[in-house]
Structure formats: structure tokens, C-alpha cells
Amino acid sequence: MKIYMDGNDTVLTHVEDFNLKETLECGQCFNFVRKDISTDNSFCYRIIAHGNALIVEQDNRSKEDGCILRLYNTDIHEYETIWEHYFDLYTDYKTIKESIIKGSGELQDIIKENSGIRLLNQEYFETLISFIISQNKQIPQIKAVVKNISQMAGKVIKDNGEEVYSFPDALELAKLSEENIRECKAGFRAPYIMDAVRLYLDGSIKEDEFIGISTDDARKLLMTVKGVGEKVANCVLLYSLGRREAFPVDVWMKRIMEHLYFKKDTDKKVIEEYAYEKYGEYAGYAQQYLFIYGKNNLMK
């Protein structure tokens, strides 16, 4: 990978195993919009993360040498402090993909076709609230609630001539009433969000509490929040706390794993443990490919 500045933009070339569309639209992230300047040859998105807004474009014309990414109005410092980590760009996906294919040949085609999916490293508090919102909702609705909450409690960010809003931190969110949160269309999840904010601010689930504890203990700690069960906790672990062995099992992952391996109705906890035995530290990555597999083969 090569990095240089072009005017106000940071440009990355020879980026391997990276696809912006696959990465954003696989259900791990809700704080982005596709920009209408996307074309057949390039995809352009605005992502809001870590208090910043980023317009990023992937040019798909140069596949042999890896892709080209343009981060608009972004200097190298911002790239290195925020986006390199966010996009998981220092992780070698070749090894990961080879390891998964070795144990699961049936995923080979899917991994080759979607070889650019990356696991993002998102902000912990935002991820926690977002996946509390996600329960029993579809992705467009989740995105709408995230946007509503940001507009109500976040900070204004001026980005390329437009005004957008950051996802509020815990102190900003704490200023809202449960009724305010309901107005954002959070529905019955509003008290769950209140509970998460309360526990975050009293320190019991802040980031530091997760340092040096096992993933099982981390999962249990997250599940002390009302409205956080196994699935939501695993999403938070996987997408924001760097626990790449976490394996969220939702209704679809249950169907997919039953279809591929169990051939019968199987408890979600059993599926999660099987995935950890089969994929180990790469279980979370495998989950992304499995989901695409299911989307292509089982969902209609």
C-alpha cells in the first residue's frame, strides 16, 4: 500500500483485500450514506465516525494492483489517527482468508467473490447504542434512528459544504429524556438506551473495564445492560472492542449454520461454540463471509 497527499486529499494506492461497498453494506455499520456521485467504476460514501465525517471514494478500475482509495479533505495525520484503524488496514486478510478456507472449503467461492470485506473498528459507545437499536429492526430503519439521535444530540460537523451531525457521546446523550429518544423512533428500545448511558457514565461499562478480561467476561459485562443479549453483545465485541473471535448468531446465522453443518434445529449457543472451535480467533471474520453466503443462497 502506498500513501500520498493530493491537494487536500489523502490517497491510498495498492490497497489489497479491500472493498468499500462490501465493507459498509454488510450490516456492521449504520452511520454512512452512499453519495450520488457513485458510478459504475467508483463507489463514494460519507462515513461519520469518531467525531469526524469522511467522504471516501474507491476507484474500481485498477484491480490488479489492489484498489485506490481517496479520502477527501483528509490529511495524513487524520488518516493515521482515525481511518487506518477504522478500516482495519494494518490487518493482513490473506492469512485470515486462507485459514478460513482451509477449514471450510464450502466458503471458498464466497470469500473470493467478496474478498474485500473488512471488519471495521468502530467507536465503542456508538456501537453499543447502535446495536441496541438494531434489535428487531431492518438496516434502513436502524440508520434512520442513528441519524435522528445524532441530529438531536450530536455536534454539528461541517463537511464539504454540508452540515452533518456526529453520533453523540454519553454525556450528550444523557441530556435527552426517554421521551426524546422515543421521538427518534427508537420505540421500546428507548429505556434500554437510557440504561446503557447510565451504566456507561457511572463507569461500570466504560472501555477501560474491558481491558485484560476474557471475551466471555466481556460479553457478560455487556449483558448487564438492559436490552443487550448474546447477539448484541457479540456485535459490540466484534465491531468495536477488537474481539475478532466473537461470533454473533442471529436468526440468519442460525439458519445458515444449520444449513451448512448441523442439518437440524440447533441452539444458538451451541452454534456459537461450534464456530469458535472451527474458526478460533478468526470466527468473527468467518461470520461476515457466512452471512454473505446465506444472503446469496438462502435469502430470497
Add this chain to the structure above:
DNA sequence: ACCCAGGGTTGCA
């Protein structure tokens, strides 16, 4: 007028 959405809690056996 239904039914379901990448769930979780509560209540009741």
C-alpha cells in the same frame, strides 16, 4: 388486515 424485521425481556409452566 395481516406478517416480519440480522432480539431481548418478562411471565408462566
Add this chain to the structure above:
DNA sequence: TGCAACCATGGG
């Protein structure tokens, strides 16, 4: 421990 009703809201 297991199961199913219920939870707001929007879209098919």
C-alpha cells in the same frame, strides 16, 4: 430451563 407473548415502528 423452555417457550411464547409482547415490545414500537415501518414496509411488504
